[in-house]
Amino acid sequence: MKTTLLLIATLLFPVVGKAEDLRKATFAAGCFWCLEAIYERVPGVTGAVSGYTGGKESNPTYQQVGSGATTHAEAVQVTYDAEKVSLNELLDVFWRSHDPTDGRGVAPDFGKQYRSELYYGNSEEKKVITASKAALQKTLKKPIATKVVKFTKFWPAENYHQDYVRLNPNNSYVRNVSIPRLIETGFKE
Known part of the structure; x- marks a missing residue:
């Protein structure tokens, strides 16, 4: 019976990467619909x-953030398999995206809520992010405005914002x- 339940659970909820290989990274670069897609x-x-x-602010809403009434930025929190993609590769996508x-x-989209920021959770992430930014800066004539900030809390947006590009192609x-x-x-x- 336990084997049957385990088999059913595995079929219904397949494991995507080992738990120890899954990481999170948070990026802000304008409209979150674009960055998520x-x-x-x-x-x-x-x-x-x-x-x-x-x-x-706690529990910010789209109306509050979008109007500039909070200190938050629209952002995307990415879960990734570190065995398949590195933080450096995700940063490369970030830099190319805007x-x-x-x-x-x-x-x-202009305003503080659409600012470009990279969030780090620990000293190793900060080191990788800072090195990536420094390497890119060497190739640019203007200074990078993107801030590197200590991650504190991520508030998921309202459900209608999730997968927005895929669900609203027109x-x-x-x-x-x-x-x-x-x-x-x-x-x-």
């Missing part, structure tokens, strides 16, 4: 959740901003 296409990423981070030298936000913002940004980052629609 980009990271969902990265091999080795097992999940991407749109949400809010980098601020002080102009990190624009301190106003990520076009066409939305004008998706067609005119999200899809072109996805393609410019090197992924197919």
Whole structure:
């Protein structure tokens, strides 16, 4: 009986990577719909959740964050299999996904809630992120505006924001901003 239940559970809930290989990384770079759609296409990423981070307020909402009424940024929290994709590879995608030298936000979305930030959870992540930023800076003429910030808390966005690009392919913002940004980052629609 236990074997049968285990087999059924395995079929219904297959293991994606070993638990010890799964990591989380949090990125802010403009609209979270765009960033989520980009990271969902990265091999080795097992999940991407749109949400809010980098601020002080508890339980922020889309209306609060989007209007600039909080100190949070729209962000994406990525779960990835470290055996299949490294933090450096995820950072490469991040840098390619937007102009990190624009301190106003990520076009066409400007404001503090659309800022470019990288969040680290420990000293090793900070070291990797800082080195990645420094390496990119050597190739650019303008200074990188992206901040490297200690991760505190991630608040998932409302359910209707999750998988937004996939579920709303005919939305004008998706067609005119999200899809072109996805393609410019090197992924197919």
